[in-house]
Amino acid sequence: MIQFENVTKRYGDATVLDKISFNIEPGQFAVLIGPSGCGKTTTLKTINRLIEPDGGRVLIDGDDTAVINRVQLRRRIGYVIQQIGLFPNMTVAQNITVVPKLLKYDKERCDKIVHEMLEMVDMPYEQYAHKYPTEMSGGQQQRIGVLRALAASPPIVLMDEPFGALDPMTRSSLQDEILRLQKKLHKTIVFVTHDMEEALSLADVIIFMEDGHITQMAPPEEMLKNPANETVKNFLGKHIAAADPSALTAADFMKTNVVTVDSKKGLRASTALMMRSNVDSLIVTDENDRYIGTLSVEDIKSCGSPDCKVIDLLKTDRETFRTTDDAKRCFDMLLSTKANYVIVLNPDDTLAGIITKTSIAKALAERLWG
Amino acid sequence: MYGMSLLRNIGIHLMYVLVSVTFGFILGLTLGILLSRAPKYSKIILPILSVFNTIPGIVFIGILFLYLGMVPMTVIIALSIYAMFPILKNTYVGITNVEQRYVEAARGCGMSNRQILFRVELPLAMPTIIGGLRMATIYTVSWTVLAAMIGLGGLGEFIYQGININRNDMILLGAIPAAVLAILLGVLIDLLQRKVTPRGIRKEEKSR
Numbered sequence A: 001m002i003q004f005e006n007v008t009k010r011y012g013d014a015t016v017l018d019k020i021s022f023n024i025e026p027g028q029f030a031v032l033i034g035p036s037g038c039g040k041t042t043t044l045k046t047i048n049r050l051i052e053p054d055g056g057r058v059l060i061d062g063d064d065t066a067v068i069n070r071v072q073l074r075r076r077i078g079y080v081i082q083q084i085g086l087f088p089n090m091t092v093a094q095n096i097t098v099v100p101k102l103l104k105y106d107k108e109r110c111d112k113i114v115h116e117m118l119e120m121v122d123m124p125y126e127q128y129a130h131k132y133p134t135e136m137s138g139g140q141q142q143r144i145g146v147l148r149a150l151a152a153s154p155p156i157v158l159m160d161e162p163f164g165a166l167d168p169m170t171r172s173s174l175q176d177e178i179l180r181l182q183k184k185l186h187k188t189i190v191f192v193t194h195d196m197e198e199a200l201s202l203a204d205v206i207i208f209m210e211d212g213h214i215t216q217m218a219p220p221e222e223m224l225k226n227p228a229n230e231t232v233k234n235f236l237g238k239h240i241a242a243a244d245p246s247a248l249t250a251a252d253f254m255k256t257n258v259v260t261v262d263s264k265k266g267l268r269a270s271t272a273l274m275m276r277s278n279v280d281s282l283i284v285t286d287e288n289d290r291y292i293g294t295l296s297v298e299d300i301k302s303c304g305s306p307d308c309k310v311i312d313l314l315k316t317d318r319e320t321f322r323t324t325d326d327a328k329r330c331f332d333m334l335l336s337t338k339a340n341y342v343i344v345l346n347p348d349d350t351l352a353g354i355i356t357k358t359s360i361a362k363a364l365a366e367r368l369w370g
Numbered sequence B: 001m002y003g004m005s006l007l008r009n010i011g012i013h014l015m016y017v018l019v020s021v022t023f024g025f026i027l028g029l030t031l032g033i034l035l036s037r038a039p040k041y042s043k044i045i046l047p048i049l050s051v052f053n054t055i056p057g058i059v060f061i062g063i064l065f066l067y068l069g070m071v072p073m074t075v076i077i078a079l080s081i082y083a084m085f086p087i088l089k090n091t092y093v094g095i096t097n098v099e100q101r102y103v104e105a106a107r108g109c110g111m112s113n114r115q116i117l118f119r120v121e122l123p124l125a126m127p128t129i130i131g132g133l134r135m136a137t138i139y140t141v142s143w144t145v146l147a148a149m150i151g152l153g154g155l156g157e158f159i160y161q162g163i164n165i166n167r168n169d170m171i172l173l174g175a176i177p178a179a180v181l182a183i184l185l186g187v188l189i190d191l192l193q194r195k196v197t198p199r200g201i202r203k204e205e206k207s208r
Helices: A040-047 A070-075 A092-096 A098-102 A107-120 A138-150 A168-185 A196-202 A220-225 A230-236 A238-243 A267-277 A297-302 A327-336 A357-369 B003-037 B039-053 B057-068 B072-096 B100-109 B113-150 B156-164 B168-196 B199-207
Strands: A002-011 A014-024 A029-033 A055-060 A077-080 A156-160 A188-192 A205-210 A213-218 A260-262 A281-285 A291-296 A320-322 A341-345 A351-356
Touching: A002 A040, A014 A040, A014 A055, A014 A205, A014 A213, A029 A040, A029 A196, A040 A055, A040 A156, A040 A188, A040 A205, A070 A077, A070 B100, A077 A138, A077 B100, A092 A098, A092 A107, A092 A138, A098 A107, A098 B100, A107 A138, A138 A156, A138 A168, A168 A196, A196 A220, A196 A238, A205 A220, A205 A230, A213 A220, A213 A230, A220 A230, A260 A267, A267 A281, A267 A297, A281 A351, A291 A297, A291 A341, A320 A327, A327 A341, A327 A351, A327 A357, A351 A357, B003 B039, B003 B072, B003 B113, B003 B156, B003 B168, B039 B072, B057 B072, B057 B113, B072 B113, B100 B113, B113 B156, B113 B168, B156 B168
Parallel strands: A029 A188, A029 A205, A077 A156, A156 A188, A260 A281, A320 A341
Antiparallel strands: A002 A014, A002 A055, A205 A213, A281 A291, A341 A351
8 A cells, every 4th residue: 555645845946746645555556647747757756765755754555665775665666667768788588687686586586587577468588588678669668668667576566657658559559458467466556647548548546636736536437427627627528528428418419500591581592592502401490590390402392383482391390309408319310210310409499400410420439539 | 120129119018008098997987987976076077187188198298207207107107097088088978878767767676876887877888988998098009109208118119219310111110010009909999899888789879
């Protein structure tokens, strides 16, 4: 268990950490997140005393870290940095066994560790153990970076934006990998990131920081449901909506730039409007913008007389929904009938917009991928 | 007829070079490491040292000669100090140029400062340090010619004699072996350079 008790850090006049307190349970995957300069990396580095706090205490399993020898402390805590930092003068095997060697493990035990570690990430020993970091891709290097942190089986592993410098594909495969390792090895992991997506997919608990304070500490689901303030909400951004599809309404998906025509207009004007706007049907409204019905190009064709008014031809059988209606109902209707659009009305019966199959696809894509 | 004395002087010359470069290397490496530990002081000390570096060797040997007299120690002290400069500078630059991420990773792994120095910083700085050694060795071969100025032998003897009795072949008898010696030692150090550069950073070095 990692405990922060009123930990404070100042640089000159600037307070980087302002009396922060929290606990991380054993085996938990805790993610520190927040805007840059919020103190998340500083918090991480106070755990292995790369940064010494000016006030307060950090306890690991009840022991105040301030009284443990720094160097000894760090050997018991795995550490992965963003820029990977594999030693370029050492082979993969030598890099992995840095900490075991510092702990004076014998050669056989070190060899065994290298074999086990490489096997864990499916990198064959024969192929990789004697490579130098520069001979591997960034993703492979950071895999070794993670293995180096795990090699001496520390109960706690600190990761400072470990995947920040990797391309999205590699990044997500390493995220899967770290989750798998975590499940298997039950480490307590403290992970710094500025990427909410990463935080949501990895964390058991997210610690959101702002200006040296903890704004919110909660499991991802809880944070999505009840973000503590606007900053957290902004950080969660698109994930809030995506996380809770039941909250989506017709208003979230409708298209609002709809071509409407007044019911008293003549057919000639309506046809001209259709041609100008490049549509095959119009929404008919009264003088107060209230919805009355729809008029399609087929409806106009069916009438022989040019003297017909819009009001005589319009169809009223189109499905209508309210803006507050569940989006799912609109979708079900669109998908189950031949209709290519449905109407969405404001509470006062005025036209709000329409939902087409295309707008569903577009809106879904936006929700999912931003 | 100069055969024997040529061999003897090459031997003396080589001895001066090897002894002074060894002392210079130990001195330069140690001071370079110490200065890299205290960047605050080195900002003051390094410029002062480079001023000393600009004092002509001939002046320095002359001054030492006044105090110590005509003994090999005079030459060796002077040459060691001159050999020290490039090694010291390269050691300092090599260590301080080691990327911070490696130092941070090492510290985070639980290495003590001494372990960081010997396991990470020095190995990564080694190519630069050996570069300094190479420079020092080649300079020292030519500076050792000055030993003859105070009558202490070496290949400079032929050169000074040649100048005195106005015989070019005599000058060349000293100059050519000195040049060959410099080239040979340079090649030897290049081989050493290859040996001490870890395979993982060899490519990087080439592209620099």
